[in-house]
Amino acid sequence: MRDAFSDISMSGMAxxxxxxxxxxxxxxxxxxxxxxxxxxxxxxxxxSSGSKEFIAKTILFDSLKVKIAKPINK
Known part of the structure; x- marks a missing residue:
């Protein structure tokens, strides 16, 4: 199983x-x-596009670290 993490809005490609x-x-x-x-x-x-996690950038960074690590540690 591979992990990917991307912004919903990026230059060049959504x-x-x-x-x-x-x-x-x-x-x-x-x-x-x-x-x-x-x-x-x-x-x-x-x-609906298949993302396992959806994170708002207003999130606290400690919480962000936990959410990023969650799919990686599975």
């Missing part, structure tokens, strides 16, 4: 598009998405 491309090539992947805005619309987009 994180959701990256997730679709990665999942097409590597189905056994734990994807976590991060976004500046933790609103319901972004959360729904991330989860």
């Amino acid at each position: 994180g959701l598009e990256l997730l679709r491309l990665v999942k097409a090539k590597q189905t056994a992947i734990n994807e976590s998405m991060i976004a500046a805005y933790g609103d319901e619309a972004n959360h729904h987009k991330g989860v």
